Amino acid sequence: MKLVIADYNYSSWSMRPWMFVRYHKLDIEIERLMFESQELRRQMERSFSNGKVPVLIDGPIEVWDTIAILEYLNEKFPHSGGWPESADGRAVARAVCAEMHSSFQGLRSDIPMNCRRYFPSYEVGERAKKDIDRIQHLWRYCREKFGHQGPWLFGNFTIADAMYAPVVMRFRSVDVDLDEVSQAYCKTMNESEAVREWLQHAQQESHVFDEDELDWPSELL
Ligand SMILES: N[C@@H](CCC(=O)N[C@@H](CS)C(=O)NCC(=O)O)C(=O)O
Known part of the structure; x- marks a missing residue:
């Protein structure tokens, strides 16, 4: 099985399934192809993914949507506990993942993921602030209601944490005011x-x- 991703520095969607693979040390080959490279272009011509990464290739099967990849990995590696154990937890985890997938355009376009850079004077705009407030609300809700058995959103590491990892990377790049629960989650x-x-990659x-x-103006992280 092979996971095709793009730049570690920039590719937020790539980071999500990669996190799940590496957190659980799943036996899956990782192929990183840089944005704008010939190799990525060639791979995309062969793929059904409409020119986007990540793509998971398992023999004749290709999975090209992040949530579908994470679901597939969870089914193929059931010990990885991709979803919380309780039905309530699973429902909420799926809702927060769906919200990540479909929302937060303000944050996503105003503060791109850039793992190497810190922008000390960057002023967070209103639409990104609104998204950041909502994300903190979601994190507090998950932590307070379901997070008692560990430091992740639902206690143990789940697909929801893989989905929100790039948000934490965005928060490293600029100064954002976070509540205590969100600060602790980012630290974890x-x-x-x-x-x-x-x-490191x-x-x-x-x-x-x-x-x-x-x-x-920016500084190297
Ligand atoms: N819906 C896709 C989104 C994937 C996506 O937007 N990937 C970005 C990289 S972070 C991409 O490949 N962008 C290249 C492009 O749009 O040409 C998923 O869930 O995996």
Whole structure:
């Protein structure tokens, strides 16, 4: 089985299934192809994914949507506990994942994921602020209602944490005011072995993808 992703530094959708694979150390090959490269273009011509990563390839099967990839991995590796054990927890986890998938356009377009850079003077705009408030509300809700058995949204690491990992990376790049629960959650994410591994890969890349660079003074992280 192979997971095709793009730049560690920039590709937020790639990070989600990658996190799940690496958190659980699943035996899956990772192929990283840089944005704008010939190799990625060639792979995309062969793929059914409409030019987008991530793509999971398992023999004749290709899965090209992040949630579908995570569901597939959870089915193929049932020990990974992709969803919470309780029916209530599963329903809420699916809702927060769906909301991540379909929402937060303000945050996503105003603060692109850029793991190597910190923008000290960046001023967060109103639409991103609204999304950040909603995300903190979701995190508090999950942590308070379902998070008693561990530091992740539903206690143990689930698909929901994989889905929100790139949000935490965005919050590393700019100064955002976070409540205590959200700060603790970001700390858990940033200190996890999988995120540290992702960031090391991002540090080793030098490719600059102009589309995802903010036009503000920045420092290297
Ligand atoms: N709906 C897709 C979204 C994937 C996506 O937008 N991927 C971005 C990379 S982070 C991409 O491939 N962008 C290239 C493009 O749009 O040409 C999923 O859930 O996996």
